[in-house]
Amino acid sequence: MAGFGKRVVVLCEYIIFGCLAIAAVEYFKYSTMIHYDWFHCTPVYEDISTVSNIQKLFAVGGPSCDKRGQFKTLVKRIGRDFPVNKERKSFCIIEDKSLGYKHYPIENENKGAPGYTAYIGTTDDAVSMIDLNEICGESSVFNI
Incomplete structure (x- = not known):
């Protein structure tokens, strides 16, 4: 026992x-x-103008949201929000080269400027495509 x-x-x-x-x-x-925002990049959509339907997409986050994380977040968000061959969209991704690779400050509420910005427009709308080509400039425009 x-x-x-x-x-x-x-x-x-x-x-x-x-x-x-x-x-x-x-x-x-x-x-x-x-503390999700501290560990991950959060995508943010903004409308550019009322005339064309171009949207601006960028990612913000804490100190761990560097340029690499922002780029991955933008590409994932575009791939998930706009399914291929179902909704005709064009987009470009522009890098802010003035910012360093890791540029986010550690203070709360100050997340810094985005390192990458994506502009997304509808392919069927001619005004949006002209505006998108002007905004993108030298950057490549991709179609999905």
Whole structure:
């Protein structure tokens, strides 16, 4: 019977350690959910004008949202929001070369200027395409 008591104590220890591990994972998930903007880039859409339907898309975030993260966020967002061959869109992505690779300050509420900006317009609208070509300038215009 003494061996059985030791096994119960060991079982209780394993259960406690397992519950602590689960609690640590859940706390990490909760804290990253609360501070999502600190860990990820958040895409932001803005309308350029009322005449054409061109939208400006850029990404903002905390110190971990560098130019690489912004570019990945823009490309992912364009791919998800505008399915290929269902909605005819054209876009270009322009880099702000005056900013360094990692340029976000650490202060709260000051996220800095975006390193990449995408401009998206409807391919069917002639006014939007002319405006998009003017805005993009030397940058390549892609069609989806």
